[in-house]
Amino acid sequence: MQAEAYGPVVLRAKGSTWRSRRTEGGGCLYDYAAHPLDLLSWYAGAPSAVGGTILGSVFSEDTEDEVFATLYYPSGMHAQLSVNWSDESFRKMTTRVTATGTAGRIEADRQEIRVYLRDTAPAIEGYQAGWNVKYTTELTDPVWFYLRGEEYSAQLDHFVRRVGGHDVEGLNSFASAAVTDRVLELLTIDAARGPVTTDEAVVAAPDARRARRGRRG
Amino acid sequence: MDRLLFGDNQFFGVNHMSEEKARAQAMRFQHLGAVIEVLDAAYDEGITTFMCTTHDRVAEIADHVRAAPDRYPDFTFFPCMPYAHKYADAVTESGMVGALRRFMPEEGLLNAVMRGGKSLATKDVEGIITLLVDAEMAMFRGLRTPVVWLQNVVVDLLLGLGFTDAFRIFADHVRQRYGAEPGFITMNLPMLLPVLAASGIENPLVCANINKIGFRMSGGIQAYRQALDERPFRAVAMSVFASGAILLARRSSGSPDSPVSSRWCSAPRAVPTSRRRVRSWRSCSPPAPEQRGAGRVVQRRAGAARRSSAAVRMPATVSLHDVVTGACAGATTGSSSSARRMSETDRGSK
Numbered sequence: 001m002q003a004e005a006y007g008p009v010v011l012r013a014k015g016s017t018w019r020s021r022r023t024e025g026g027g028c029l030y031d032y033a034a035h036p037l038d039l040l041s042w043y044a045g046a047p048s049a050v051g052g053t054i055l056g057s058v059f060s061e062d063t064e065d066e067v068f069a070t071l072y073y074p075s076g077m078h079a080q081l082s083v084n085w086s087d088e089s090f091r092k093m094t095t096r097v098t099a100t101g102t103a104g105r106i107e108a109d110r111q112e113i114r115v116y117l118r119d120t121a122p123a124i125e126g127y128q129a130g131w132n133v134k135y136t137t138e139l140t141d142p143v144w145f146y147l148r149g150e151e152y153s154a155q156l157d158h159f160v161r162r163v164g165g166h167d168v169e170g171l172n173s174f175a176s177a178a179v180t181d182r183v184l185e186l187l188t189i190d191a192a193r194g195p196v197t198t199d200e201a202v203v204a205a206p207d208a209r210r211a212r213r214g215r216r217g
Numbered sequence: 218m219d220r221l222l223f224g225d226n227q228f229f230g231v232n233h234m235s236e237e238k239a240r241a242q243a244m245r246f247q248h249l250g251a252v253i254e255v256l257d258a259a260y261d262e263g264i265t266t267f268m269c270t271t272h273d274r275v276a277e278i279a280d281h282v283r284a285a286p287d288r289y290p291d292f293t294f295f296p297c298m299p300y301a302h303k304y305a306d307a308v309t310e311s312g313m314v315g316a317l318r319r320f321m322p323e324e325g326l327l328n329a330v331m332r333g334g335k336s337l338a339t340k341d342v343e344g345i346i347t348l349l350v351d352a353e354m355a356m357f358r359g360l361r362t363p364v365v366w367l368q369n370v371v372v373d374l375l376l377g378l379g380f381t382d383a384f385r386i387f388a389d390h391v392r393q394r395y396g397a398e399p400g401f402i403t404m405n406l407p408m409l410l411p412v413l414a415a416s417g418i419e420n421p422l423v424c425a426n427i428n429k430i431g432f433r434m435s436g437g438i439q440a441y442r443q444a445l446d447e448r449p450f451r452a453v454a455m456s457v458f459a460s461g462a463i464l465l466a467r468r469s470s471g472s473p474d475s476p477v478s479s480r481w482c483s484a485p486r487a488v489p490t491s492r493r494r495v496r497s498w499r500s501c502s503p504p505a506p507e508q509r510g511a512g513r514v515v516q517r518r519a520g521a522a523r524r525s526s527a528a529v530r531m532p533a534t535v536s537l538h539d540v541v542t543g544a545c546a547g548a549t550t551g552s553s554s555s556a557r558r559m560s561e562t563d564r565g566s567k
Binding site: 091137 | 232235
């Protein structure tokens with residue numbers, strides 16, 4: 001699987017804001033990557049291991065602006081995470097999850113689902129072999145009051161109703177949130193370890209950049 | 218008010234159905250020339266009203282029109298404010314006070330600062346609202362803006378919070394300072410109308426999604442029909458093709474009259490559709506491949522939209538939102554347009 005999120009949050013180095021201060025905003029990992037990771041946890045549960053985590057800076061001095069990582073699941077499935085909140089080419093936050101398997105591929109974002117089914121895929125009502133594209137107009141339930149998107153409206157409504165009804169059982173729980181929170185912690189630990197498999201010859205070279213150029217030439 | 222309004226979503230990478238389509242549009246219209254080309258084509262077809270956000274790039278369009286009064290004697294802007302992203306981004310970067318400072322109007326800066334400073338100190342909402350309206354209107358100085366719209370993100374937030382005084386403040390300010398009609402965009406039409414009436418805003422201009430699958434018509438199609446029948450207001454319909462979903466469903470089924478299946482309207486056939494109405498939908502089928510040049514699409518769309526408006530029971534203005542989508546993204550993309558329908562009470566006066 002692939003889980004991605006991109007958007008324009010921190011776009012310049014100067015004039016740091018609360019978002020780019022780790023103690024106040026939490027950074028790209030907690031503010032952005034948490035969402036695609038939460039989707040992975042919802043689909044696949046808790047990963048057994050993580051690796052290759054990079055918490056990279058694009059503009060921020062104090063915190064990360066991009067997150068890359070690999071997640072390993074007990075089932076043998078693995079996922080790659082790619083998140084960047086310093087990408088102005090996206091008008092607003094875009095989250096995308098892609099699943100690739102023996103029967104085809106599914107890509108889902110906020111507004112549409114693109115499904116490619118191979119001939120070998122089991123029959124699914126409403127879907128055919130090859131590409132199938134479904135839009136939010138078809139997939140999203142209407143809300144009784146709309147504000148900034150069905151998803152936000154429905155979420156707020158659901159939350160208020162549950163509070164009003166003293167209803168503690170629901171789609172999400174503290175337990176499911178804790179699964180995602182644990183993943184964020186694993187990624188933080190993994191990133192601090194730095195690269196694990198290294199090429200000593202390159203590491204030992206006096207000027208890494210010159211070494212790269214030499215390889216190309 | 219014109220019968221046909223031209224929208225701006227396609228110019229700024231906004232599409233309510235597909236992020237892919239939105240991205241393709243952002244690429245297609247990244248240079249001002251491509252935007253002007255389409256606006257010119259629309260203008261030459263008689264679509265002279267541009268209903269637009271207060272996006273920074275709209276300021277460039279405003280400059281272009283201002284600089285050529287002979288070319289655009291009838292060009293009319295319907296500003297929709299605020300462009301929420303601009304404020305969200307500014308708050309992200311500069312915080313609340315810093316963001317407000319950034320949007321102070323150039324004109325009467327001292328006055329604005331006084332007004333803004335006092336407003337912040339006293340939480341004087343009227344001062345803040347009027348200040349922000351003035352800041353948003355600055356880019357249209359010297360241009361025709363007979364209607365000024367409040368965007369749905371703000372209208373529906375205020376409606377939900379019950380802070381309805383703000384509607385009256387906005388309406389009064391727009392009338393007094395700009396001699397313009399206030400308009401309100403909403404996704405919750407049946408709920409908004411009684412609130413506007415209670416705020417003393419009579420026969421308001423209200424723009425909302427109106428389409429046969431009930432896409433983003435909160436409260437349901439029936440409540441919208443009832444509101445159109447019973448409440449005194451001037452309705453402007455947008456997303457009449459549900460961001461292209463209606464055309465898309467029709468195309469994939471191969472039949473112009475096939476019901477559109479959607480979660481938005483669990484029983485599409487339950488909504489009575491007159492014969493005339495069906496004909497009007499059919500007339501809005503996508504252009505043949507050889508007709509897919511932007512200008513020609515505009516022309517055809519304009520014609521289709523006019524026929525569509527003629528078929529509804531009230532005088533109509535149609536606004537074209539994603540009209541060039543078909544031109545830039547191929548046959549799989551839909552087009553949406555907006556039809557404005559005036560209420561019975563307004564028929565005589567307009």
